[in-house]
Amino acid sequence: MTESAPSKRTQVGRLPQRGDYSKATIHSILDAAFLCHVGFVVDGQPFVIPTGYGRDGDTLYIHGSAASRMLRNLDQGIAACVTVTLIDGIVLARAAFHHSMNYRSVVVLGTATLVEETEAKAEALRIISEQIVPGRWKDARPPTAQELKATTVLALPIDEASAKVRTGPPKDDEEDYALDIWAGVLPLSLQPGTPIPDPQLKAGVDEIPEYALHYRTQD
């Protein structure tokens, strides 16, 4: 465990040895992914919606595709939880009880607010885009004023956050190591396939950009 939890509610409860509150760990996990699950509450009911995000320093920008339902309640900001999870493998222990996953996850709690100013919103969208496909933004047709207006971006400070990480082989009970059961880790990772050109691609525009040909995820 590195450093201490920034708040009681971010303290890792179960298996606290897997908790990590260092900025370096939290940022490195956030930088290795691009999809988050945003949690918010409407009339006492929790909602969890997947969406893209980007990190800039100590701020998380969340694409507003998740926001349609949130926005009904969003004026001075809304209590949110943003969780990012990378699955690195399935841990096959000898005991069913000790089966686990290798993973890196971050939970950020806080108040999400709208990014309203036009230039700040454009910059936040660039950050989200570069997090998802680094290198793409400069090639794409930039958003018009109208498109910017139609896009919602939320900002969430990354100061009340915790990471949780599991790595390595299974941990079985001492006596179970004598059992005739294969044990180990099945690695899993999000892998890119071969880019599929748009069937409506303009003639002559057939060179697949480097960032799509050699996309790297979850480093």
Add this chain to the structure above:
Amino acid sequence: MTESAPSKRTQVGRLPQRGDYSKATIHSILDAAFLCHVGFVVDGQPFVIPTGYGRDGDTLYIHGSAASRMLRNLDQGIAACVTVTLIDGIVLARAAFHHSMNYRSVVVLGTATLVEETEAKAEALRIISEQIVPGRWKDARPPTAQELKATTVLALPIDEASAKVRTGPPKDDEEDYALDIWAGVLPLSLQPGTPIPDPQLKAGVDEIPEYALHYRTQD
């Protein structure tokens, strides 16, 4: 859009044409994954925690690793949202505004309750295990009474649920198809690597089981 939403709060708000409320679609997405993000509320603050799950008919069993914080509030059940997301690709449109992801996601709302009876709990754990690594349960050392007691399993009915799916190439504005910008889809999928045997593997127990050697995900 197939069928109608089971409730107003499960109705897909943004891009409603991507919504699907048919049991077949919802079940097939749930069956293709094993990781969910569980949302719940403590003192008005939403929490979103990743954990493994399994589906049996119209019930979702959620592994209780997420439950330590939930449990403080859990007696007659707790309002929960379980979201499952499979990322199938990144959609590179010509316009930054039309960039998107191909995905399959399911949102289940409802009241999660504890599975308390011993046999029901053991069966729920088998279902979760088989969802994560089909074939493993019969090989693993079964849980003892003590281990069962130490494991929390939650059940959530899958009756207030919606799916959202995007597939296919980018959709750009008509005039943007003339731009000299490459567009297409970069497929992404969670892929298994080569199983890593436990360094403490018992001598002679070195045959990697078929379900780890040829693991299939997200079909």
